[in-house]
Amino acid sequence: MYHAIKKKDLQALLDILNQSHQCVGPLVSEQTLKYSSISKLSQLPLGYSDQQQPGEYRLNYNSQSSYYFSITTGAQGVKPWLFKPEQKLWSVNKQNGSIEFNEALSEQKPLAIVGLRACDLAALKLQDQHFLQQQYIDPYYAQHRENLFIVAVNCHRSVDTCFCASTGDGPEVKNAYDLLLTELEQDFVIQSGSEAGRNVLEILSSRIPLHIVTAEQEQEKQQGLDKASQQVRRIPDRPVAQLLSHRLNHQQWNRIAQRCLSCGNCTMVCPSCFCHKEYDEPALDLTGSTHIRQWDSCFTAEHSYIAGFHFRKETRQHYRQWLTHKFAFWHEQYGRSGCTGCGRCISWCPVGIDVTEELELLCQEPSCYVDG
Amino acid sequence: MMDKPRIAVHKFASCDGCQLAFLNMGPELLELANHVEIVHFVEAGMVAPDAEVDIAFVEGSVSTEEDIERIHAIRKLSKQVITIGACAGSGGLQALRNLADGEQWLNELYPQPQYIQSLNNTHPVKDYIKVDFEVWGCPVSTQQIKQVVTSLLLGASPLQSKDKICLECKRQQRVCTLVTIPTTGTPKELENRQKACLGPITAAGCGALCPSVGRACYGCYGLADNAEPAALARRFEGLGLVSKAIAQKLLLFHSHEDALRRAAENMSETQEAFNGQ
Numbered sequence A: 001m002y003h004a005i006k007k008k009d010l011q012a013l014l015d016i017l018n019q020s021h022q023c024v025g026p027l028v029s030e031q032t033l034k035y036s037s038i039s040k041l042s043q044l045p046l047g048y049s050d051q052q053q054p055g056e057y058r059l060n061y062n063s064q065s066s067y068y069f070s071i072t073t074g075a076q077g078v079k080p081w082l083f084k085p086e087q088k089l090w091s092v093n094k095q096n097g098s099i100e101f102n103e104a105l106s107e108q109k110p111l112a113i114v115g116l117r118a119c120d121l122a123a124l125k126l127q128d129q130h131f132l133q134q135q136y137i138d139p140y141y142a143q144h145r146e147n148l149f150i151v152a153v154n155c156h157r158s159v160d161t162c163f164c165a166s167t168g169d170g171p172e173v174k175n176a177y178d179l180l181l182t183e184l185e186q187d188f189v190i191q192s193g194s195e196a197g198r199n200v201l202e203i204l205s206s207r208i209p210l211h212i213v214t215a216e217q218e219q220e221k222q223q224g225l226d227k228a229s230q231q232v233r234r235i236p237d238r239p240v241a242q243l244l245s246h247r248l249n250h251q252q253w254n255r256i257a258q259r260c261l262s263c264g265n266c267t268m269v270c271p272s273c274f275c276h277k278e279y280d281e282p283a284l285d286l287t288g289s290t291h292i293r294q295w296d297s298c299f300t301a302e303h304s305y306i307a308g309f310h311f312r313k314e315t316r317q318h319y320r321q322w323l324t325h326k327f328a329f330w331h332e333q334y335g336r337s338g339c340t341g342c343g344r345c346i347s348w349c350p351v352g353i354d355v356t357e358e359l360e361l362l363c364q365e366p367s368c369y370v371d372g
Numbered sequence B: 001m002m003d004k005p006r007i008a009v010h011k012f013a014s015c016d017g018c019q020l021a022f023l024n025m026g027p028e029l030l031e032l033a034n035h036v037e038i039v040h041f042v043e044a045g046m047v048a049p050d051a052e053v054d055i056a057f058v059e060g061s062v063s064t065e066e067d068i069e070r071i072h073a074i075r076k077l078s079k080q081v082i083t084i085g086a087c088a089g090s091g092g093l094q095a096l097r098n099l100a101d102g103e104q105w106l107n108e109l110y111p112q113p114q115y116i117q118s119l120n121n122t123h124p125v126k127d128y129i130k131v132d133f134e135v136w137g138c139p140v141s142t143q144q145i146k147q148v149v150t151s152l153l154l155g156a157s158p159l160q161s162k163d164k165i166c167l168e169c170k171r172q173q174r175v176c177t178l179v180t181i182p183t184t185g186t187p188k189e190l191e192n193r194q195k196a197c198l199g200p201i202t203a204a205g206c207g208a209l210c211p212s213v214g215r216a217c218y219g220c221y222g223l224a225d226n227a228e229p230a231a232l233a234r235r236f237e238g239l240g241l242v243s244k245a246i247a248q249k250l251l252l253f254h255s256h257e258d259a260l261r262r263a264a265e266n267m268s269e270t271q272e273a274f275n276g277q
C-alpha cells in the first residue's frame, strides 16, 4: 500500500534523516546538479529541469513549476559518495627504527541519499557486485554502503540522452530502496521497500499526515512513468555482446577514433565504471607517506601499461576497450551489461559521441561492415 | 645516513615563476633544507653556478649562445637534470617566435638590435642535453616540486602522470566548461557558453585549476599522453571558433610540440595567425 504526502511535508522526512544520517540530495550547483548535503526542502531545485544532448548540458528554470525533482541527472550519481574519486587507503610512519601502518578509515555518520534514479540504483547494484564480491570486500566502499539509506525517485520525465527503458533499468525504480518517491503535481507518492524504510515511514506518520493514494493519484503516477519511458535513444535490439566481441576490427572503430579525444570523461561519469589506480604521497620530512587510490580510466596510457609495455596505445583501442567492456565483456564478468542507460557518457562527452549510435553502427547486419 | 644530496636551481629564459614554487613552500623549505643542501639558487641568495650537484633543476628555455654553453656545463656538473616548467620543457611562450622570423622581429621591436644577443630560435633543454625528469606546468606547483624532491630523496622515481586534465576535473566534480551551457547568472556568465577548453589534451598536475573557477584550460601543463589535438580542434570549429583562433589557442604555451604544430598547421589560415600581424 502506498501513501501520499503533501510536498511541503517532505521537510519532515529530511528532518528525520538528518538526525541520524549525513543526508545528501540533488542540488543545483554551478549550472548542473550535484549531490550535496541537504537539510532544508528549499535547497531542492524547485522549478529546474535539465536538457541534455550529445556533448551538451543545460538547466532550465520555470517559476511556475511545482516540481522539485525534474532534473533527471547531473554528471554524477551516488558513485562519488561510495567509491570516492580520491581515497586515502593507509599511511605509513617510521618511528624509533620500526615502521607503522595506519588505517585511513575513520568513524563516520551513515549516509542517506535522496533523489536517486532508477538507472543509478541499477548501477549501484553493479558497483556492489564489484566492490562487495564474496570475501573480497572493499572496506572503503562498504563503509558508506552498508548503512546507506536510499530515498529513490521515479522519473516523471526523461531527457534526450536517457535510454534506461531499453536497458530495462528504468524509468521506474526496480532495485532495492528504502523509500521511493514519485512526484505528482501536488503531492509525493511515498512507499517503503525495506525494514529501515518502514521504520522511517512510521516515524514520519507520527509527524505529518499520510494519505491513502487515490485512484487519480495512482493514474497520475503511471502517466509520469509512461511519459518518461518514451525515449528517443535505445540499445540495438540485437545480440550486442556477441556481435561486438566478433567485430574487434570493424572499421567503425577507426571512424570513432577520428573524433574521440581519449579524454576519459565517459568513464568518469559512468556510474558503473570502477577502475582506479594507487600512488604514494611522501611526507616532506621523509618520515612516512600516504597511500592514495584515485579514479582511473581505460582511456589513460597507464591503464594498459604492464611489464614495461603499453598494450593499448591508440585511441581506437581505448574506445574499443570502453565500449566492449561495458556492452560485451561485462556480461562474462557480472552476468549482464555494464550499462544502465543513464546517458551520462553521451551528454558529458566533449565531442558528443553517442554510445547508442556507435552500437547501432557496429552491430548492423554483416553486409554493412568490413571486418579485416 | 649519507651526505645530504646537493641541489641547484638554474635559470634560463623564463619569468622566474617556477622557482617560486620552491620559495612558496614557506616554512616547508626549511624542512627541505634539513634533507638537502641547496648550493645554487640565486633567487634564494645562494650563488655557486659551477658547483657539482646531485640534482640540478632547470627553469627556462635555451635562448642565447651563452645559454648553450651553460646548459652543457650544468649537465656535466649534475648527476640528474630535472626541467621545471613549460619554458624548459618545450620552449614555453617565447618559443612562439620560432614560428616567425626571429631576426625580423628583433629588428622591428628593438631600436638598437645590435645589442641583443639571442638565437633566432629558442629551444627546450632536452634539445641540447639529456634530461632525467621533466616537471610540467606554467608555473609548476609547490605540490609537484615536493612530490619530485621527496620521491628522489626516498630513492623512488617521481610520479609521472600525463593523464588529461579532464580526469582531475571530473574527480573534483567540476562542471565541464566545454559541455555545460549556462542558463542562469549574470549576462556575462550567460555569454560564456561552452568554452573552448584544452583540458582534453592537456596533462594533469594543476588540479584542474582553471575549470575549477569556471574557465577553460589554456593548456599550460603541456601535452597529455595520447592527446588528440586535431579532434579537439574540430570540436572547437563546431563551437564556432575560426581556424586562426584555434591555432593560436593550441600553440600558445607549447608551440614546440610536434603534435600541436601538426594540428595547428592543418587548420587553414594558420600561417596568417602568426605572420599576418
Ligand code: SF4
Binding pocket: A123, A266, A269, A270, A271, A272, A326, A338, A339, A340, A341, A342, A343, A344, A345, A346, A355
Ligand atoms: S555506459 Fe553511458 S549510458 Fe551506460 S551507464 Fe555508463 S554512462 Fe550511463
Ligand code: SF4
Binding pocket: A267, A272, A273, A274, A275, A296, A297, A298, A299, A321, A322, A323, A325, A326
Ligand atoms: S575498463 Fe574502462 S569501461 Fe571498464 S570499468 Fe574500467 S574504465 Fe570503465
Ligand code: SF4
Binding pocket: A259, A260, A261, A262, A263, A264, A265, A266, A267, A299, A319, A348, A349, A350, A351, A352, A353
Ligand atoms: S568517447 Fe567522448 S568522453 Fe569518451 S574518451 Fe572519447 S571523447 Fe572523451
Ligand code: SF4
Binding pocket: A265, A350, B165, B166, B167, B169, B170, B174, B175, B176, B177, B178, B179, B197, B198, B199, B200, B208, B211, B216, B217
Ligand atoms: S578539463 Fe575542460 S573539457 Fe575536461 S572535463 Fe574539465 S572543463 Fe571539461
Ligand code: SF4
Binding pocket: B138, B165, B202, B203, B206, B207, B208, B209, B210, B211, B216, B217, B218, B219, B220, B221, B222
Ligand atoms: S587548467 Fe590548464 S591552463 Fe589552467 S593551470 Fe591547469 S593546465 Fe594550466
